[in-house]
Amino acid sequence: MSKAFLPPPQDPLVSLQDLVGSLRAAGEDTRLRVLALLAEGELNVSDLTDILAQSQPRISRHLKLMAEAGLIERHREGAWAFFRIAERTPAGALARLLAARLDPADPVAAADKARLAAVRAARSDAAQAYFNRHAVEWDRIRSLHVSDDQVETAVLDAVGPRPIRALLDLGTGTGRMLTLLAPRAQRVVGVDSNHAMLAVARANLERAGVRGAVLRQGDIYAPPVERDAFDLIVVHQVLHFLEDPARALREAAALLAPGGRIIVVDFAPHGLEFLREAHAHRRLGFARDQIEAWLDEAGLDAVSHRALAGPGDASDRLTVSLWVGRDRRVVTDMPSRSSQEVA
Structure with a gap:
């Protein structure tokens, strides 16, 4: 390829x-x-x-x-x-x-x-032990929606073939989005508030051979990265944990370079209250027009939306939604076509 x-x-x-x-x-x-x-x-x-x-x-x-x-x-x-x-x-x-x-x-x-x-192997073992302690609860949630492979394929489709100069993953968790998209990016940055999850992400990136990734512990409402710097930001399964998702999207938009894009992946509205009670979900999904309104308030155009319905009875399954928002500012310094040729 x-x-x-x-x-x-x-x-x-x-x-x-x-x-x-x-x-x-x-x-x-x-x-x-x-x-x-x-x-x-x-x-x-x-x-x-x-x-x-x-x-x-x-x-x-x-x-x-x-x-x-x-x-x-x-x-x-x-x-x-x-x-x-x-x-x-x-x-x-x-x-x-x-x-x-x-x-x-x-x-x-x-x-x-x-x-x-040897140090990396020990780090990987510790991260795997942490993951194993939480695997049962994560697997239960995964069983309610389409496979991770289908979601990741949808993310890759949304990204498209355009090279990524600077990628930011907000709420990076295990680092899966960084691992998925790093081969397309010159610069890779992940931010998460949880130190234990960053240890998992660091081990996973090392295991996948991703070199040069930057991981930062920080608040999603005040990410410890520079503004106007990223041409792609991913917010994957994060907003439903937040008290103020709209604010998180506004802060993320401020980090975009002119013409940059944000990909939001989260659940459509659902009634599975156990996720709120047992898994700290603050929001039980988001309607399409809600996210698109927040993108608009953040100065972004909502350019696409995709829904991936879960298997089985809709009453107890989750639909994964994917939105793409683009910064409205005009790009004046895009590289020439010759610099983006396919090898």
Whole structure:
């Protein structure tokens, strides 16, 4: 199957002084090893101390120095702090280049990668244990509506063949939407308020081989990401948990780049009260015109709607609805057709 692509962005030029400062910050054995590990994905201090067999204070000092130099960036997730190579700094571009030039067969680098694999395996086991504890209740809900495969096919159809420059999944949960859409996206970000679910998402993304995804713990009413930045936002099975879904959609719309799209997946109206009582559903589904009115209030045009009816008797089955809203602002900087050719 052919795959659409966009050319990688140009790395910015930097001054001699800034380049020397970045090289000094990177030019030490442990710090280069850390950069090589962070090139594989986000890690916390505990991960790095386990992999590098060095003390927490020492690792923290190295991380602080590199963060101050712009090589890496830090974000909090509950009581934890996660680190990754900086996305938008010239020093971050240099860090990625240095990590890419390291021979993977180097004995030290190879041993670090092996210990990284062990850390990820332990993380995956913990995430699977959490999932198993909740699998029965999730499976009961799944049995009431069409299969996940059918829903995901509908999402892919709604996305279409257009390449995705920046994807945001609000209420990412297990990270399934990120895993599904990451092959089409240059940049992938997931936000969830639940630390345990982010651990599940992180393990699932690693298992699926998705590299470079950014996961953030945060409030859906104030997502910890930049505005006017994403050309696709997914809100998958989230709104029915919220006290104020309309506000969540308004906040999401503010994150869209001009002409960007939001895909909302949720249930149509239903009468299954046990979902409210046992599973914290605040809303028992949404009518088509309700979501479309909220999209309109958020400055979006409702461009499509699709209903996927559940199996069996409609009285005890759920219909999954999918809406697409598009930002009304005119796109003035779309790439040329030649940059979107199919490979």
